[in-house]
Amino acid sequence: MRSVAVLVQDGVEPFGLGAMCEVWAEPYHPDDDNPVFDFVVATPRPGRVAGPSGYDLHVDHGLDAAAGADLICVAPKRDYRTPSPEVAEVVAAAHARGAFVFAHCTAAFVLGEAGLLDGRRCTTHWRHVGHLAEAFPLAHVDEDVLYVQDGTIVTGAGSAAGLDAALHLMRQQFGARTAAAAARRMVIPPHRSGGQAQFISRPVPDCDAETLGPLLTWILENLGLDLSVDELARRSHMSPRTFARRFRAETGTTPHTWVTGQRVQAAEELLELTDHSIDWIADEVGFGNAATLRHHFARARGVSPQQYRRTFSGAQATASA
Known part of the structure; x- marks a missing residue:
C-alpha cells in the first residue's frame, strides 16, 4: 500500500x-x-x-x-x-x-x-x-x-x-x-480494538484518582502478572461484579477483552523488535505459553505470531518458535 x-x-x-x-x-x-x-x-x-x-x-x-x-x-x-x-x-x-x-x-x-x-x-x-x-x-x-x-x-x-x-x-x-x-x-492512543463500544457512559479516563486510569497504567506496566477480574477487583478495592461493571462503563469493553488486546499489542512489538522465542514473548506479555499466545494472536490479527514476525520484523528472527 x-x-x-x-x-x-x-x-x-x-x-x-x-x-x-x-x-x-x-x-x-x-x-x-x-x-x-x-x-x-x-x-x-x-x-x-x-x-x-x-x-x-x-x-x-x-x-x-x-x-x-x-x-x-x-x-x-x-x-x-x-x-x-x-x-x-x-x-x-x-x-x-x-x-x-x-x-x-x-x-x-x-x-x-x-x-x-x-x-x-x-x-x-x-x-x-x-x-x-x-x-x-x-x-x-x-x-x-x-x-x-x-x-x-x-x-x-x-x-x-x-x-x-x-x-x-x-x-x-x-x-x-x-x-x-x-x-x-x-498524540493519540496507538490502538483501540474495533470491537470496542462506540458509545460509553463516561469518557475514556485519564489518570484521575477517582477513575480506573491509574489501574490501566499499572496493567500496561505489568502485563506478565495475574490480571484476572478477581485480582484487578482486589487491587481496586471493589467486588468483581462492581469492578467489571465500572470497567465497561469507563472503557466500553470487558476487562478480559481489554487486557487481551494490550497483551497482543505488546507481543506485536516484541515480535517486530526482538528475536526472542515465541515462548519467551508469551510469558513476558502474560499469556503464559506459546499455544495461548498463538490462539489469541491469530484471533485478533488473522495470522500466527511467526507469520507476523516474518512480515514485519526489522530484526533477523532466528529463534525457534
Whole structure:
C-alpha cells in the first residue's frame, strides 16, 4: 500500500477529511524509517467544494486522480443520505480491482450506494446505524463497534474512530511499530480494538484518582502478572461484579477483552523488535505459553505470531518458535 486517495463531496465534514490527511498525508520524520505515501484529495468537480460550516474548500484534482490508488478513503459529508453517484462509481471500480476501501463515519452510505455492503459487516456513527440498516437491508450493520474490516472494505464510526480505523489499516500493512509512531505523532492512543463500544457512559479516563486510569497504567506496566477480574477487583478495592461493571462503563469493553488486546499489542512489538522465542514473548506479555499466545494472536490479527514476525520484523528472527 503506497498510494492513497481521499474522495470528498460537497458538504464534506472537516474532521473526517482532516483525520485522513493527518494519517496518510502528513510527512514523517526521515529518521523514523516509516512509509511515505503518494497522497491525493479528489472530488467529482475540481475547484470549490462546499463545506458544512460556513466555509469552503478548494480541491485541485478530479476523481480520475484516484485511479490506481491502493487505498480509497471516502470522507463523510453532512447530507449523508444523498451520496455522489460519481464517487460511488469510483469506489466500486476500486474494489473490483482489489484496492482497499475505507469509509469514515457516514461515508458508509457511499459504499452502500456502490453495492459494496451487501452481505458484509459494516458500521457507521451510532446515531445513523438505523438509517444505514434501513437503506441497505442486505448489509450486516453492527451498531456497537468502532470499526469493522470485512475483506478489503473497512467502515468506521464517527470522528475519532476514523483515526482508530486508519491506524488499524496502517498496523495491518506495516506493523505495530509504524502504527505506534503515527499515533505518537498525533498524540493519540496507538490502538483501540474495533470491537470496542462506540458509545460509553463516561469518557475514556485519564489518570484521575477517582477513575480506573491509574489501574490501566499499572496493567500496561505489568502485563506478565495475574490480571484476572478477581485480582484487578482486589487491587481496586471493589467486588468483581462492581469492578467489571465500572470497567465497561469507563472503557466500553470487558476487562478480559481489554487486557487481551494490550497483551497482543505488546507481543506485536516484541515480535517486530526482538528475536526472542515465541515462548519467551508469551510469558513476558502474560499469556503464559506459546499455544495461548498463538490462539489469541491469530484471533485478533488473522495470522500466527511467526507469520507476523516474518512480515514485519526489522530484526533477523532466528529463534525457534
